[in-house]
Amino acid sequence: MTKKTRLLIPGPTPVPPAVAEVMARPLIGHRTQEFADLYARLQGKLKKVFGTENDVHILTSSGTGGMEAAVANTVNPGDKVLALVTGKFGERFTELARVYGAEVDALEFGWGNAVALDQVEERLKKGKYKAVLATHNETATTVINDIKGIGALTRSADALLLVDAVSSLGGAELLADDWGVDVLVTASQKALMVPPGLAMVSVSPRAGEAVNQARSPRYYFSLAAAKKSIAKYNTPYTPAVSLFAGLDVALDMILAEGLEQVYRRHNTFAAATRQAMNALGLKLVAPETSASPLVTGVWAPEGMNADDLRRKIVQDYGILIAGGQDQFKGRVFRIAHMGYVDAVDILGTIAALEISLAHVGQPAKFGSGVAAAQAVFAGRK
Amino acid sequence: MTKKTRLLIPGPTPVPPAVAEVMARPLIGHRTQEFADLYARLQGKLKKVFGTENDVHILTSSGTGGMEAAVANTVNPGDKVLALVTGKFGERFTELARVYGAEVDALEFGWGNAVALDQVEERLKKGKYKAVLATHNETATTVINDIKGIGALTRSADALLLVDAVSSLGGAELLADDWGVDVLVTASQKALMVPPGLAMVSVSPRAGEAVNQARSPRYYFSLAAAKKSIAKYNTPYTPAVSLFAGLDVALDMILAEGLEQVYRRHNTFAAATRQAMNALGLKLVAPETSASPLVTGVWAPEGMNADDLRRKIVQDYGILIAGGQDQFKGRVFRIAHMGYVDAVDILGTIAALEISLAHVGQPAKFGSGVAAAQAVFAGRK
Numbered sequence: 001m002t003k004k005t006r007l008l009i010p011g012p013t014p015v016p017p018a019v020a021e022v023m024a025r026p027l028i029g030h031r032t033q034e035f036a037d038l039y040a041r042l043q044g045k046l047k048k049v050f051g052t053e054n055d056v057h058i059l060t061s062s063g064t065g066g067m068e069a070a071v072a073n074t075v076n077p078g079d080k081v082l083a084l085v086t087g088k089f090g091e092r093f094t095e096l097a098r099v100y101g102a103e104v105d106a107l108e109f110g111w112g113n114a115v116a117l118d119q120v121e122e123r124l125k126k127g128k129y130k131a132v133l134a135t136h137n138e139t140a141t142t143v144i145n146d147i148k149g150i151g152a153l154t155r156s157a158d159a160l161l162l163v164d165a166v167s168s169l170g171g172a173e174l175l176a177d178d179w180g181v182d183v184l185v186t187a188s189q190k191a192l193m194v195p196p197g198l199a200m201v202s203v204s205p206r207a208g209e210a211v212n213q214a215r216s217p218r219y220y221f222s223l224a225a226a227k228k229s230i231a232k233y234n235t236p237y238t239p240a241v242s243l244f245a246g247l248d249v250a251l252d253m254i255l256a257e258g259l260e261q262v263y264r265r266h267n268t269f270a271a272a273t274r275q276a277m278n279a280l281g282l283k284l285v286a287p288e289t290s291a292s293p294l295v296t297g298v299w300a301p302e303g304m305n306a307d308d309l310r311r312k313i314v315q316d317y318g319i320l321i322a323g324g325q326d327q328f329k330g331r332v333f334r335i336a337h338m339g340y341v342d343a344v345d346i347l348g349t350i351a352a353l354e355i356s357l358a359h360v361g362q363p364a365k366f367g368s369g370v371a372a373a374q375a376v377f378a379g380r381k
Numbered sequence: 382m383t384k385k386t387r388l389l390i391p392g393p394t395p396v397p398p399a400v401a402e403v404m405a406r407p408l409i410g411h412r413t414q415e416f417a418d419l420y421a422r423l424q425g426k427l428k429k430v431f432g433t434e435n436d437v438h439i440l441t442s443s444g445t446g447g448m449e450a451a452v453a454n455t456v457n458p459g460d461k462v463l464a465l466v467t468g469k470f471g472e473r474f475t476e477l478a479r480v481y482g483a484e485v486d487a488l489e490f491g492w493g494n495a496v497a498l499d500q501v502e503e504r505l506k507k508g509k510y511k512a513v514l515a516t517h518n519e520t521a522t523t524v525i526n527d528i529k530g531i532g533a534l535t536r537s538a539d540a541l542l543l544v545d546a547v548s549s550l551g552g553a554e555l556l557a558d559d560w561g562v563d564v565l566v567t568a569s570q571k572a573l574m575v576p577p578g579l580a581m582v583s584v585s586p587r588a589g590e591a592v593n594q595a596r597s598p599r600y601y602f603s604l605a606a607a608k609k610s611i612a613k614y615n616t617p618y619t620p621a622v623s624l625f626a627g628l629d630v631a632l633d634m635i636l637a638e639g640l641e642q643v644y645r646r647h648n649t650f651a652a653a654t655r656q657a658m659n660a661l662g663l664k665l666v667a668p669e670t671s672a673s674p675l676v677t678g679v680w681a682p683e684g685m686n687a688d689d690l691r692r693k694i695v696q697d698y699g700i701l702i703a704g705g706q707d708q709f710k711g712r713v714f715r716i717a718h719m720g721y722v723d724a725v726d727i728l729g730t731i732a733a734l735e736i737s738l739a740h741v742g743q744p745a746k747f748g749s750g751v752a753a754a755q756a757v758f759a760g761r762k
Contacts, residue, residue: 005407012408012622023623024405026386027393027576029701060578061442064618065601072598099598189619195408197441197578197621216598217453217480220446237445238570240578240621241393242404320410 003318008349010139010167010295010322012189012196013339015246016253019194023246030241036233038244043233045251049192049259050184051175052202057226058247059199060240063166063187066199068096069221070162070183071133074210077101079130082123082159084115084150088140088325093133093164100216105129111327114290115145117153124157130210131160131182137168140325142297142334143286144172151180160207166190169200170254171266171294171338182207188243191266191294193250193339197243203227266293269337269346272376276350276369280357285332294338295322299331301362306333308360309353316359317352343377384699389730391520391548391676391703393570393577394720396627397634400575404627411622417614419625424614426632430573430640431565432556433583438607439628440580441621444547444568447580449477450602451543451564452514455591458482460511463504463540465496465531469521469706474514474545481597486510492708495671496526498534505538511591512541512563518549521706523678523715524667525553532561541588547571550581551635552647552675552719563588569624572647572675574631574720578624584608647674650718650727653757657731657750661738666713675719676703680712682743687714694737700730724758 007014028034039058046056059065071093075081081102083094086109097104107123109115115134124132132154137144147163154161162183165174169184171191176184182204189196203211203223211223219225225236254262273296277284285297300306306323307330313319324332335353337346350369358364388395409415420439427437440446452474456462462483464475467490478485488504490496496515505513513535518525528544535542543564546555550565552572557565563585570577584592584604592604600606606617635643651674658665658679666678681687687704688711694700705713716734718727731750739745 005409007408007410009410009412011619012410015408015623020405023576024401027388027396027570028386029388029390029393030577031390031703032701061446061601062619062621065442068601096600099600101598187619189408195404195621195623196411196619197624217482219477219480220442220449221601238392238443238568238577240443240576240624242396242576243578243621320413322412 006319006345006349008319008321008336008341010190010334010336010338013193013336014341015195016193016250016340018253019246019249022249023242025245027241030235030239035241038248039233042244042248042251045255046200048255049170049251050202052177052184054202054204055227055230056200056202057223057230058235058239058244059201059221059226060197061199062196063185063199064092065221066166066185066187066201067093067164069199069201069223070185071096071100072216072218072221073214073223074160074162074183074207075100075102075131076213076215078103080105080127081131081133082107082129083133084120084135084145085109086113086115086135086141086143086145087111087138089138089164090135093135097133111141112143112285114143115150117146117149120150121153124153124159129157129159131162133162134164136163136165136174137172137292137294139167139295140328141285142292142295143290144168144292145290147174147181148179155180160210167338168294171262173263176202188247191338192247193253194243194246197240198247263293266338268376269341270294270296272346272373273335273337273350275372275376279372280354280365280369295334295336297332297334300333304360304362305330309333309356312359313352313356316356319349319352347373387700387726387730389700389702389717389722391571391715391717391719394574394717395722396576397574397631397721399634400627400630403630404623406626408622411616411620416622419629420614423625423629423632426636427581429636430551430632431583433558433565435583435585436608436611437581437583438604438611439616439620439625440582440602440607441578442580443577444566444580445473446602447547447566447568447582448474448545450580450582450604451566452477452481453597453599453602454595454604455541455543455564455588456481456483456512457596459484461486461508462512462514463488463510464514465501465516465526466490467494467496467516467522467524467526468492468519470519470545471516474516478514492522493524493666495524496531498527498530501531502534505534505540510538510540512543514543515545517544517546517555518553518673518675520548520676521709522666523673523676524671525549525673526671528555528562529560536561541591548719549675552643554644557583569628572719573628574634575624575627578621579628644674647719649757650722651675651677653727653754654716654718654731656753656757660753661735661746661750676715676717678713678715681714685741685743686711689741690714690737693740694733697737698733700733728754
């Protein structure tokens, strides 16, 4: 039976044909006017998506490389850092700051919970921090955090705010300048619809001062080197030019649809997925108030291993959904609805999931999840 | 007039259609058996090209990121390091070791000269070094260095040998294990015919011990993390999967042609280019004995700016050749003949160059460079 591969994992996400096509064209040299024009165009578009007037550096690396650039260039050994941890990626940010010798206070909210602003406020009153690390969209727990609220607090406390928006930017609103984000990091392979290989990092003037005073060893991820090069719309080291070309087309698609509409679309897909899971009697990981618009986490029913379900649905229907990570392993499955995904993908996935659930021994509830999602799409919910 | 873009620069090089095609296919997830199978296949193929039995880690970064991984994971602050410098990329390696706090002795051979083994031997007798840094193919000066000879010396001296083969591997012979190279670094966008975005790093058991004792902060480029992941044919952070898929096809092409034949082809193209330049009365940068098989550097004739010639040939014929870097700027042009380039590209480029030389005021010698190259291809030289 013909079986298409469908990526409903939180990255890499499906690549639109127009993006794939432009990346298959002959390469351009990276020390040419053509490349500088491309990088200049990307700056204009990225500034809109980032909500910033500042430079957005494009690094050839995964999002983790961008997170390392954020930390290595602003945090010195011995600096006090407050890490807001809501899951695996908050833990990674914490670990990075420790690798670079920071004295890190990790404020843990527990897997499945969002950052509680009152606890952050209290901590910032008690201690003086050079920087606060936050995760916008915690893919591991499918929770989205209130960066605007956190930004208001870090501003009052005169701390730098470094934000991992690797899995959210371009799919959920984040206004770097208005919200007071000093370093904002994202990556190509999530809502931005490009294959993995690029990280993007914006740097506020305040963070720029920290970059000038940074003392940790760094070379490839040096934001000082990136700043020097971007003045001529160039990069210090050879960039992944084919991915740059893909990003150019993907950003055109996002801006043509309009950021507001793109955010609305992600919200609708998330609502449809959540309603479907509710209708199937499955428990959601994230509370409704902080549920991610980009990925939905679902608890496996008692006695069912989530990974058995995943194996079944990919085997029968070619649909890749994500499992649980670390403490959620086997207990949770995650359906991503980010980037180049449409309503038919979501409806079809829910329908296939219903069959696969029955195949792994759950009561058959054919059509009930689909009907709940349909109601959302039809505008009834 | 139809004008195709031809990349005769030392990276990025032209991408074969079959490589471009596979990269345009729908992405696969990176936490799947399909990806593990791909990475396992790549290991087998890369080991042949590297001439090693050891793991070859694929990092999502440019070659410079791979060089940083080599240094950050083996050299501690205060370690004595000997850097063999024959041009810009030797300088970069030196700079990297200094960023990581090494006490670096830079042995400079002058731009245009190769590493002199007797000088290396003398230095290694005088002082005890933890590591020696060497460049295989110095693209800035179009000189190739004798890594086999250097390896024999570093072995006797019990120093680690870290080699930048970013612009040579897959185009010129380098046998990591036989020659005693402990960390060998290359990148995707040169002789390996894939767009930029991947660095590859092999690690000898001896270098592995140094990795275990490394103390510098590093995360994204941690070779300990890479080693842990590669046991399951996985990567610690999201890999550039589309480039991995491209590399799979490109390595098939190289191995199907046969490494010996690929090296011979590069040598022939280099000889044809050098003979053509001689016939045109142009002076070569590299002496015949250490001329790179991958890129040929040519001095601009007295009174001519090399960059004027470059602008003319790209404008009229779509051919991108490289200029001189740093102290060679304006004084040198460089024709790369690496990767997916054929004899007709070389002959056509020489012919176009002859016209462009005349356009920028040089005496017209139409056909004489071409004839010299033809003689090489016809097997007469």
